[in-house]
Amino acid sequence: MKTLSPPPGKPFDRLVIAVEADVFRSRQAVGRAMDRLGARVIRRTRLVTAVSEIFRNGLVYGGGAEVVITLDEADRMVWVDCTDQGPGIADLELAMKDGYTTGKGLGRGLGGAKRLVEHFEIHSVLGEGTQVRLAGRA
Amino acid sequence: MSQSAGLYLVDEIMLVAIDEDINDSDIVDLQDRLAQRVHDTGARGIVIDVSALEIVDTFVGRIIAQLAGIGTLLDSPTYLVGMRPAVAMTLVELGMTLPTVRTARNLQHALERLRATQ
Numbered sequence A: 001m002k003t004l005s006p007p008p009g010k011p012f013d014r015l016v017i018a019v020e021a022d023v024f025r026s027r028q029a030v031g032r033a034m035d036r037l038g039a040r041v042i043r044r045t046r047l048v049t050a051v052s053e054i055f056r057n058g059l060v061y062g063g064g065a066e067v068v069i070t071l072d073e074a075d076r077m078v079w080v081d082c083t084d085q086g087p088g089i090a091d092l093e094l095a096m097k098d099g100y101t102t103g104k105g106l107g108r109g110l111g112g113a114k115r116l117v118e119h120f121e122i123h124s125v126l127g128e129g130t131q132v133r134l135a136g137r138a
Numbered sequence B: 001m002s003q004s005a006g007l008y009l010v011d012e013i014m015l016v017a018i019d020e021d022i023n024d025s026d027i028v029d030l031q032d033r034l035a036q037r038v039h040d041t042g043a044r045g046i047v048i049d050v051s052a053l054e055i056v057d058t059f060v061g062r063i064i065a066q067l068a069g070i071g072t073l074l075d076s077p078t079y080l081v082g083m084r085p086a087v088a089m090t091l092v093e094l095g096m097t098l099p100t101v102r103t104a105r106n107l108q109h110a111l112e113r114l115r116a117t118q
Helices: A020-036 A041-060 A109-116 B024-041 B058-073 B085-094 B107-116
Strands: A010-017 A065-072 A077-084 A119-125 A129-137 B005-010 B013-018 B045-049 B078-081
Touching: A010 A020, A010 A041, A020 A041, A020 A065, A020 A077, A041 A065, A041 A077, A041 A109, A041 A129, A041 B058, A041 B085, A109 A119, A109 B085, B005 B024, B013 B024, B013 B058, B013 B107, B024 B058, B045 B058, B045 B107, B058 B078, B058 B085, B078 B107
Parallel strands: B013 B045, B045 B078
Antiparallel strands: A010 A065, A065 A077, A077 A129, A119 A129, B005 B013
16 A cells, blocks of 8 residues: 655654554544644544544554654644554445444444544555545644 | 443432543443443433543444433433533534433533433
8 A cells, every 4th residue: 555645744643553542542642732733622622533533443444553643833733644454445435424334333433534624535455454644723 | 340431329310420531341341330220229310421521432422322222221311411512513513413312511400300300
């Protein structure tokens, strides 16, 4: 799978999601990045909620994930890349739809996460994994 | 045992305080403890307090809906209290409005409503 070019800004944190507690730990790190930019509560809440969905997907469906957080102070943006080496998503368009789930979730995770952020892109290759990049403005 | 949620019986009402780091392995245990204690104590109602939660994602939303469903089946009306404004706004955008879950502004308000329905 091709690697995404690095987002603008400087590295803030890098975490590995291997167990459930890591989802919590990683989304807290995203919250800290938003705090660093002095984000309003609603903007912080939106991004942290969106990444929580994505991180949990990375753990449950991807078998674990790597998270890279980048801080763009000039543009007041927090960028989050979440990469897993799971089975990949067969039909991305379908996966983005509300109501779709292959697991026990509510099927609102991916589409919902996209609505909550400024920037959302997802790349998936069957048998190789899935990369999600999100960004929220502080 | 779950450390991610507390159960307290107050004035015949079962209070459930959900912590921010609740995870999948805690849920079945929490459901089990809640159902058993409601049954054992004959609690008149359940109040789920989410004021500790900085965010509610679809995972935690599902937990809340399940707990409320258990309460309803046990004839123990369930109220959700303490949701932060930013959390409510975000949940609506996620498309998760929890239509089956009754809400109250705060614990006091929930207790008043539960007393009124007896």
